[in-house]
Amino acid sequence: MLSCGIQLVLMTYPYGKFYLWDPWFIQENGSIHMFHLKAPCLQNPELRDDSACIGHAITYDFHSWQELEDAIFASEGGWDNLSIWTGSTIKHDGRFYLFYTGRHRSTPLVQHIGLAVSEDLITFERVSDKPVLSADGEIYCKKARLDYLQNPPAWRDPFVFREKSGKYIMLITARDASRPAPYNACIGAAHSSNLIEWELLPPLLSPGIFAEMETPQLVEDSGNYYLFFSCKKSNVNPISPFAGTGTYMFSSKQLFGDYTPWNDKSGYIDLGDSSVYNFKIIQKAGKQSYALGWRAYDKNGNFAGALSKPYEVSFLENRIKITPAITA
Template sequence: MLILPDLWTWDFWTTEARGVHHLFFLMAPTALGDPDLRHQNARIGHATSTDLREWEFLGEVLRPGEPGAWDDFATWTGSVIPTEDGWHMYYTGASTKEDGLVQRIGRARSRDLHTWTKDDAFMVEMDPRWYEELDVSVWFDLTWRDPWVYYDDSVGEYRMLITARANAGAADARGVIGLARSADLESWEVLPPIASPGEFGHMEVPQLEQIGDRWYLIFSAYEWAHSADRTQRGLAVSGTHYLVGDASTGPFRLDSAEFFAGDPRGELYAGRIARAASGDPVFLAFLQFVDGGPFVGGLSDPFPIHVDDRGRLTIEPDPSWRATVPDELAATRSG
């Protein structure tokens, strides 16, 4: 578990190098008082661990750009991928001139995972042929964020999954997983969505992971981001869910209507699948609340993932994360 005394942390992504897990995450000072203010005060932090439980906080690695930059409003969720000469971090940015309402995807480079330099010439933007442009009468932002970049051996190219919205359909059901591809990580082509279930307003923090012979497309949604149809069916919770496919390229489908890690309040959110030292998949999540208490803003301990004989995922109970937030940290958390 990672809970920092003076910082809220939330969305995160991981990579592994020489037996060390590197965690990158959004963070903002608890001195803001209201956790809702964290989004426009986000920085990207870094921590390391050898067991996904005990973390060493290493400080800030990325922040919004200088005034006038395309990302001078905020730097938000992304992913990290190894390259021939180091590592690339793909991240979400927004600008003050657009009041933070338009999201774009940028990149930073590193040789050691510790020091990062932004690549100001790089940007991947929404393509209106398939995706929704900014119209606050329909949705509150131009949704184009949370890039998850990976190399797909089956098609011989890099791929980027993106939280996005389709440009047609009911406003509360346009949430899709957008897609872009590249042969060299330099030039990117935006493609139609890789998944369009028509059940959510947005599908945040995507990740693609193979477990056994199936491919799981992980995403998260808050209770308010479910379509009216799902809400009427009694399925609206906050948490992490997945689509499933038989190939890395899809097609992807909802295997179960119910979230595999969800509850009305969303104690665990923006979950990711990581790999323990054994190679087994485990579930990590942004820890919002503990047993109905105040907002925490931390990282959960890993949960073992169980795959049943139908290929459905469940999280095995692990009471350790439900421990009360330590007394020395409780005073820094907002009620």
């Protein structure tokens, strides 16, 4: 049997106890709550997706983490009875809303978005026995088959935030039905006034050069909008001027404006470490912003499945500066 993250998890959470990937964060009462995908250490870590649930931990400094009870498991017989995938958490009127991705055992390629709520940010209950949002087949593809790059359909990783008008926006890892596969990945969008009923919008970004645009996040800073997503090098169209595995950033002056790459590398953010994937920005009002992702491999090429070290983040007029954080 392989141990979890043979080298690096000895230094970073979860210290070899289980596989961790795709973290996201919410701040509450001076602490940082991290939700993340979690699976037992398996002989083949590539099998972890079908046993994933949402784990939960808390920190005050990004270095010491306290493990809390798991937030969401696969249901017994519902639409999400296979495994639970990536989502986001937002506070509204004193309650916490956790959006997540789920799949059914009979249709494992098909992804839907579900919702659970909590009064205390610890114990979550599903709001319905049905998904809150699914692909429509018109704006967004919902074909249940692999493309020739062996990527599955995409309707996952909901990222929810409140815009200035008061409406809630959901960004989604999706596929643009108006483009040919496989390079039809897009950042899908929907809006809602109550976080329960959602209306689909056109894609926020559909560049036609990615086969996957995973785990989106939108950050607003000084009137600029920064859109982040992750992609593997193998899922970048060969026509692109650059391809790398990791996180990409596009920026715009308007929320629903024209998003363009922030650099001449197709928006790729070079951390100097291609094993770090899907980092998320944590904005602290009036203070230094940080980012954490998850580390896929250790220095020997073994699967790690652990939290990355924290990075300091600064936004500089449509550009981003990221440096390792000495102390957070």
